[in-house]
Amino acid sequence: MPSSAPAAAGFLAGADLSANAIECARRASPGYLDLTSSNPTHHGLIFPPQVLRTAAEPYWATRRYDPEPRGLPAAREAITRHYLGRIPPLHLQPDHVVITASTSEAYSLLFTLLADPGDNLLAPDVTYPLFEHLAAAHHVALRTYRLDESRGWQIDEASLLARADSHTRAVLIVSPHNPTGMIVQRPIVALDQLGLPVICDEVFADFTYRVPHTPPFAALHPSLPVFMLNGISKMFALPDLKLGWIAMNAPAAATFGARLEILNDLYLGANSLTQAMLPALFANSLEFTAVMHQRIRASLDMALAMLAGCPTLRVRPPDGGYYLFARVQGWDDEEALVLHLLARGVLVHPGFFYGCEDGTHIMISCLIAPQTLERGLEIIIEALTP
Numbered sequence: 001m002p003s004s005a006p007a008a009a010g011f012l013a014g015a016d017l018s019a020n021a022i023e024c025a026r027r028a029s030p031g032y033l034d035l036t037s038s039n040p041t042h043h044g045l046i047f048p049p050q051v052l053r054t055a056a057e058p059y060w061a062t063r064r065y066d067p068e069p070r071g072l073p074a075a076r077e078a079i080t081r082h083y084l085g086r087i088p089p090l091h092l093q094p095d096h097v098v099i100t101a102s103t104s105e106a107y108s109l110l111f112t113l114l115a116d117p118g119d120n121l122l123a124p125d126v127t128y129p130l131f132e133h134l135a136a137a138h139h140v141a142l143r144t145y146r147l148d149e150s151r152g153w154q155i156d157e158a159s160l161l162a163r164a165d166s167h168t169r170a171v172l173i174v175s176p177h178n179p180t181g182m183i184v185q186r187p188i189v190a191l192d193q194l195g196l197p198v199i200c201d202e203v204f205a206d207f208t209y210r211v212p213h214t215p216p217f218a219a220l221h222p223s224l225p226v227f228m229l230n231g232i233s234k235m236f237a238l239p240d241l242k243l244g245w246i247a248m249n250a251p252a253a254a255t256f257g258a259r260l261e262i263l264n265d266l267y268l269g270a271n272s273l274t275q276a277m278l279p280a281l282f283a284n285s286l287e288f289t290a291v292m293h294q295r296i297r298a299s300l301d302m303a304l305a306m307l308a309g310c311p312t313l314r315v316r317p318p319d320g321g322y323y324l325f326a327r328v329q330g331w332d333d334e335e336a337l338v339l340h341l342l343a344r345g346v347l348v349h350p351g352f353f354y355g356c357e358d359g360t361h362i363m364i365s366c367l368i369a370p371q372t373l374e375r376g377l378e379i380i381i382e383a384l385t386p
C-alpha cells in the first residue's frame, strides 16, 4: 500500500545525516587553518597547464567517439609501461587493465563483480572513510581486520584469518595506507592461506617516505587474483580530470576479466579526452612529480621534527603517503581534542573518522602548503604542551 511515511529503504535510509559537533564547530569558525585537506589543487600543487594543453591538442583535431569497454588501448598501454617502471617491475597485459572514472568507481565495480548481497569483504579496521558507504551501497558487509600500531600499522595476519568466513569474497588492502602510511613490503602468508582475491589500493604508491619503493602488490602475490587500483588523482595531482584504473594480474584477469569488461561497458565512466591525454601525461610529468614529491617529503621532515618536540604527541615516520597519524597522550576524548584545537584555529581529523578506536589519534595532512602547515603545527604543539 502506498505510504506517506519517509523512505525506509535504500541507501542510508534511516541514517542520521545531521552535522556532528566537529562539523558544526568548523562551520562556525571562520579563518581556521585546515590541516586535513587531501586536495592538491588547493595547496599550490598544480600540474603544468601547458603540458595539459599539449596533451589535449591531438584529441580535438581527430575527435571521434570510439568507446572501448576496457578503455582506450593507448591509455592501457601507457599504464602497463608505468608498472614496468615500478620496483620491482611488473609485466602486465594491456588487456588486463580496465580504465574507470576514478579509483572510487573502480572499487564500486569490483564490489559488484566479486560479491553478492549478504557477502562480506575484509577491510582494515583503520582506513580512510570510503569503504563503509560503498559496502552499504552494494549490500555487502565489511569485516575489519586489525592493523597493529605497535608494529608500524602492519596487517595483523591472525586477525585476517580469524575474520574470514564462507561468505568472504575479497580482501581490501591500502598500500601506502591512508592515514597510517604503512606500505606492505613483503608477501603476507595469511593471504596465501585464504586464497581470496585481493583489491590493493596503490594511489599513494609514488609517494614514498621512510621506505624507497612501494612494491606493486601483484609482485608480492603472483598466484592470487590481484586487482591493483590507481589513477591520476594523486599520482599527477589531477583529481578533477577523473581517470582511474584497475590493473589485473593474470590470475585475476583469467577468472574475472571478461565479466569486469561487461561491467565497465555498462557505464563507460572514464571520459575519452583524459584517456587520450594519458600517454602524454605519463611522458611529460616527471619534472612536476619530482617537485611535488620533494615538497611533500620536506613537509613530512619539517612536521616530524616539530612534533618530536611535543611531549604529548607520538608519531612514527610513515613508510609513504602524505599523512601523519599521531597518537596523543593525556586526552581520551578525540572529539573534545579536535574541538580544543579548532578553538585555537586549526582543524585536524580525529582518529575515529578513520574507524580507529584504540587510543587517541589525530590526522595531519602534509599536502598542505608548507607555511600554513608550519603555522598550524605551531598552534597544535602549543595547545598540546602541558
Ligand SMILES: Cc1ncc(COP(=O)(O)O)c(C=O)c1O
Pocket: 038, 102, 103, 104, 105, 128, 174, 178, 201, 203, 230, 231, 232, 233, 234, 239, 243, 244
Ligand atoms: C587511499 C585512497 N584511495 C582512493 C582515493 C580516491 O581516489 P580517486 O580520486 O581516484 O577516486 C583516495 C582519496 O583520498 C584515497 O585516499
